Every structure is written in structure tokens, then in C-alpha cells.
Amino acid sequence: MSLERRMLTRELKLNVARPGEIFKPMWFLILVVSMLPLALAPDSDLLSEIGSAMIWVATLLALLLNTEHLFQSDFSDGVLEQWLFLNRPLAWLVGLKLIAHWLFHVLPLILITPIAGIMLSVPTDVLWALLVTLVIATPALTCFSGLGAALTLGSSRSGILGVLVMMPLFVPIVILAAGVLIRAMDGSDTLPLLALLGAFSVVAATVVPIAVSAAIRLNIGGSN
Amino acid sequence: MGWRWFHQWGSPRWFYERAGRWQLVCGRLALTLLITGSLWGLAFAPIDYQQGNSYRIIYLHVPVAFLAQALYAAMAVCAVVLFVWKMKLADVAMQSIAIMGFAFTALSLISGAVWGKPTWGTYWVWDARLTSMLILAFLYLGVIGLRAAIQDPDQAGKACGILVLVGVVNLPIIKYSVEWWNTLHQPASLKLTEKPAMPASMWIPLLINILGYYVAAAYLILGSMRAIVLERERRSAWVRELVSRA
Numbered sequence: 001m002s003l004e005r006r007m008l009t010r011e012l013k014l015n016v017a018r019p020g021e022i023f024k025p026m027w028f029l030i031l032v033v034s035m036l037p038l039a040l041a042p043d044s045d046l047l048s049e050i051g052s053a054m055i056w057v058a059t060l061l062a063l064l065l066n067t068e069h070l071f072q073s074d075f076s077d078g079v080l081e082q083w084l085f086l087n088r089p090l091a092w093l094v095g096l097k098l099i100a101h102w103l104f105h106v107l108p109l110i111l112i113t114p115i116a117g118i119m120l121s122v123p124t125d126v127l128w129a130l131l132v133t134l135v136i137a138t139p140a141l142t143c144f145s146g147l148g149a150a151l152t153l154g155s156s157r158s159g160i161l162g163v164l165v166m167m168p169l170f171v172p173i174v175i176l177a178a179g180v181l182i183r184a185m186d187g188s189d190t191l192p193l194l195a196l197l198g199a200f201s202v203v204a205a206t207v208v209p210i211a212v213s214a215a216i217r218l219n220i221g222g223s224n
Numbered sequence: 225m226g227w228r229w230f231h232q233w234g235s236p237r238w239f240y241e242r243a244g245r246w247q248l249v250c251g252r253l254a255l256t257l258l259i260t261g262s263l264w265g266l267a268f269a270p271i272d273y274q275q276g277n278s279y280r281i282i283y284l285h286v287p288v289a290f291l292a293q294a295l296y297a298a299m300a301v302c303a304v305v306l307f308v309w310k311m312k313l314a315d316v317a318m319q320s321i322a323i324m325g326f327a328f329t330a331l332s333l334i335s336g337a338v339w340g341k342p343t344w345g346t347y348w349v350w351d352a353r354l355t356s357m358l359i360l361a362f363l364y365l366g367v368i369g370l371r372a373a374i375q376d377p378d379q380a381g382k383a384c385g386i387l388v389l390v391g392v393v394n395l396p397i398i399k400y401s402v403e404w405w406n407t408l409h410q411p412a413s414l415k416l417t418e419k420p421a422m423p424a425s426m427w428i429p430l431l432i433n434i435l436g437y438y439v440a441a442a443y444l445i446l447g448s449m450r451a452i453v454l455e456r457e458r459r460s461a462w463v464r465e466l467v468s469r470a
Contacts, residue, residue, distance in 0.1 A: 151383045155373040165366035168359045169394050172401035211386055218382050
């Protein structure tokens with residue numbers, strides 16, 4: 001079995017052993033979405049207008065909370081140190097870890113957004129746009145929040161610092177996704193914006209793992 | 225021999241002594257420029273026919289806004305120097321620039337809000353420039369917060385360097401996306417970009433003040449860099465000698 005397959009299998013086993021970690025962000029998302037009508041008004045017109053944007057922001061927050069300790073357990077039990085001795089580039093292993101995280105943690109989160117959408121009476125075509133933007137944009141979000149997690153790895157009292165540090169970098173992604181949602185509500189063409197969003201994800205997925213691996217080396221104490 | 229000018233930057237003591245002299249020069253120059261520019265701008269420049277006297281905050285607002293953006297670029301240059309030449313002084317510079325940069329960004333946001341009230345009737349609008357300035361403030365805060373959270377100074381410096389480099393690549397994307405976002409949501413009701421043409425008696429003092437604030441920033445950054453160098457080198461012989469003499 002190749003190293004890559006073994007790594008993914010290990011991630012799968014770890015996640016199956018601790019399913020709570022997968023369900024917590026979903027729980028968070030649904031709770032935030034339930035708070036909105038309580039805080040605002042049970043008026044379905046109003047909710048459907050702001051619902052998709054609200055779900056996007058809530059999903060972003062859930063994803064951030066989820067990614068915050070991405071490398072923590074691997075760091076404390078020494079797995080990250082072992083990565084340095086493998087005959088693979090560290091950035092590649094980081095990329096695998098991020099892919100596994102996206103598959104086992106982010107994808108389930110995206111899959112329950114339709115429920116949140118129904119709760120806020122978001123129209124069906126906007127809901128589709130929402131799903132597509134999330135699938136396209138979350139790889140970039142996962143990469144950046146992974147970087148935040150890696151940078152704050154060494155400090156025990158960092159708290160949600162990784163999230164705070166990375167949040168400003170999400171601005172272009174949020175703006176593009178909001179653009180898609182607005183166009184979907186008008187019924188106009190969303191493809192150009194989705195292409196830009198996809199480009200952002202592709203660039204992030206190729207470049208950010210290198211920065212993440214530099215941050216990990218830094219925290220392990222090896223000279224880079 | 226030919227590289228001496230470069231290698232001496234690696235010596236904290238050399239920098240500490242030189243920077244003291246540079247600081248003196250910068251301080252005097254900044255004081256002269258700022259007094260000239262501000263007096264001229266605040267007292268002698270003509271009144272604006274639309275905004276009256278309230279436009280005079282431009283002599284503070286524009287220079288600090290320029291600096292807020294320029295300092296992030298300067299910080300990125302320091303990060304590159306840190307990674308390429310492993311020069312510890314670059315890390316010291318990054319640390320002091322981050323704090324100064326945040327201060328100037330906050331000052332430009334506050335002075336902008338104060339200016340906005342009489343001119344537009346509101347402290348804040350989600351205009352593209354204001355928004356990207358706000359994001360810039362968050363980016364500076366991130367760099368400061370990251371350094372504060374990591375105890376080992378070398379490690380903190382490198383982590384901040386990675387963050388600054390990722391940030392500087394993103395900064396143009398953020399800027400353009402915010403501009404595009406603004407045109408997408410609503411046509412801007414208030415435009416900052418269309419300035420009325422200024423007569424020379426207004427822009428010359430502005431130019432003097434911009435120069436003055438740049439030199440003043442250099443003065444402040446050199447001062448805080450010297451303090452950081454002293455703190456980091458507190459165990460070395462020359463710092464002990466310096467402190468015991470004082």
C-alpha cells in the first residue's frame with residue numbers, strides 16, 4: 001500500500017474513532033442558523049433574502065473552528081516530526097493532510113447546508129449556487145486556515161489566534177462567493193465568478209501547502 | 225572588503241550606535257518639515273470653497289494613509305531579507321514596523337471618520353478604500369498578535385515573516401476584490417477618488433507634510449528598533465556596559 005493511501009486510511013480511521021469532531025461543526029452551523037430568525041424576525045421574505053449570505057458566513061465560521069487544531073494532535077504525538085524523515089516533500093504531505101481534512105470534515109459540513117437553507121427559506125436555485133460556491137471555495141479556505149493552524153502550533157496559549165490572523169485573507173473569497181449568490185438571485189450568469197473562485201482555490205492549493213510546511217518546520221525546530 | 229557595508233548590518237551594536245545618530249537627523253528633519261507643512265496648511269493655505277475649513281484634516285489624513293500602506297510593503301521587504309539573508313535586524317525592523325503600521329492605519333481610519341462627519345454627514349461608509357484600509361488594520365493586528373503569542377523571538381519572527389509574505393501576495397487581490405464588491409452592491413454614493421483639482425498653495429504644504437510624516441515614521445521606527453535591539457541583546461557585554469554607564 002502506498003504511503004499516500006496509508007496516510008488517508010489513517011486519517012479515516014482517526015475520524016471514525018472520534019466522530020464527535022465531525023458533528024460539532026455541523027451542530028454549530030445549524031445552531032447559528034436557528035438563532036438568526038430568533039434574533040431577527042420569523043419573516044420568511046426577509047430570511048430568504050439574507051439567508052444564503054448568512055449560511056455562507058456561518059459555514060465559514062464552522063470551518064474555521066474546525067480547522068483551528070488541524071495539526072495539533074499530530075504535533076503533540078510526534079507524527080509531524082516523522083513526516084520530516086519520509087522520502088516525500090513536506091508540502092506534499094501537508095497537501096494530503098489538507099485533502100483528508102476537506103474530505104472528512106468540510107464536505108460533511110457542505111452537505112448539510114441545504115437543511116440550513118430550507119430553515120431560512122432560501123430559494124432552490126440560490127441554494128444550488130450556494131452549494132457550488134462552497135464546494136469550489138472551501139479548498140482555498142481550508143488551505144488558509146491550515147496555515148493559521150500551523151503558524152500558531154508552537155504557542156499553547158494561542159486560542160483562536162489562527163482564525164483571527166487568517167480571517168482578513170478570506171475577503172476576496174467571501175466577496176466572490178457573495179457575487180455568485182447575488183447573481184443567482186437575479187438569475188444572471190454566475191459562471192465567470194465561479195471560474196475566478198475556482199482559480200483562487202487552485203492557486204491556494206498549490207502555493208499555501210509550501211507556506212504551511214515552512215511553518216511546521218519552524219515549530220518543530222528544524223532549520224529551514 | 226566590498227561586502228563590509230552589508231555585513232555590518234549583522235552587528236546589533238553597530239546598528240544601535242549608528243541608528244542613534246540617524247534618529248537625531250530624522251527627528252530634526254521631521255520636526256522642521258512638519259512644523260512648516262502644518263503651519264502652512266492649517267493657517268495659510270486657502271479655504272476650500274465646498275468643504276470650508278474642515279478639509280484641512282487632509283494634512284494629517286493623507287500622509288498617514290500613505291504611510292499605512294507603504295509600511296506593509298516595507299515589512300514584506302524585511303521578511304524577504306529575513307528569509308534570504310537570515311538577518312536578525314530585519315526581524316527587529318518587522319516587529320517595530322508592524323506596530324507603527326497599525327498605529328498609522330488606525331490614525332488614518334480615525335482621521336477619516338472625523339473628516340467624514342462634516343463632509344458626508346456620517347463617520348463610516350462601506351466605501352472601497354475605507355474597507356480595504358480596515359482589512360489592512362486587521363492584517364497588521366494579525367502580525368502583532370502572532371508575535372505576541374509565540375515566546376521564542378526567532379521562531380516568532382519567522383512565523384510573522386511567513387504571514388507577512390502570504391499577506392503581501394494577497395493584498396492586491398483584496399484591494400481589487402473590495403473595489404469590485406463596492407461596484408457590485410451599489411453605485412458608490414460618495415466618491416473619494418474624484419478630488420477637486422487643488423491649487424499649488426494647497427498641495428505644496430501637503431507634500432511637505434507627507435515627507436515630514438515619512439521622516440517622522442523613520443524616527444519612530446529607528447527608536448523602537450533600538451529599544452528592541454537592547455532588549456534582545458540584554459545578555460551581551462556591550463549592553464551591560466552601556467546600562468551600567470547610564
